[in-house]
Amino acid sequence: MLLNYQIKKALKHDATDKSEIIFLLHGLFGSLSNLALLAKHLNTTHHIVLVDLRNHGQSPQSDSMSYALMAEDIFDLADSLNINTFSLVGHSMGGKVAMACALSSPQRINSLVVADIAPVIYEDKHSPVFEALNSLDFSQYKTRYEVNEALSQKIDSAEVRSFLLKSLHKVAQGFILRFNLKTLYQHYENIRDWPYKDAVFNKKILFIKGADSDYILPSYQNDILKQFPHAQAKIIQQADHWLHIQKAKTFNRLVEQFFQKNAR
Known part of the structure; x- marks a missing residue:
């Protein structure tokens, strides 16, 4: 499935440009516009690919919905754009898609930022x-x-x-x-699920949590470190699950600093 997307070329680049390519993935019920502020913030020095995940925005609709399929969609899009390796930022469901990409094809993912979600099976929240x-x-x-x-x-x-x-x-x-x-x-159980329990991603990953959110709990630490042994964590105060909107400046700064520090 070829997803709908928008590309924003780095504003500061030249013919020998090797700027990081970052895919931005929204959450459930969202669209690529949800991370537009982050895209604008990172766009100075990074190439950005904003994505509508399957069954969202202007991407094709399907009767199927799973993390394996959504990860495959991302790699199909990257292949169509002749992008071999890239980084990811995902919020909520998009964070799970980002982790699924990293765990299923770690050789293609440089690093990733996961916003307010963990690699666990969630109870019904919706x-x-x-x-x-x-x-x-x-x-x-x-x-x-x-x-x-x-x-x-x-x-x-x-x-x-x-x-x-x-x-x-x-x-x-x-x-x-x-x-x-x-x-x-119909497939909400798949969205709550986490089918990648035995895989490991040995590169850099940053988890950002809203202090008032219950999506990342202290009890999830072992689950996170088991699959992402190099995980880092940041907490944004006075923010809940919508941390990228409520505290956009802080969120954008943390993401930017992470990619600057881990630049290839």
């Missing part, structure tokens, strides 16, 4: 969101305000609603969702 989305006929609404009001009956968090509204697309009659809700719902 049933209320799925319930809310599945209860609505988006074609019946005329404005985003109306959709927001309808979602607010089941989703209290204005931040979550705002995030979901980013994937609304206006059509002739009402709205449609950019992500494939049916497949994501």
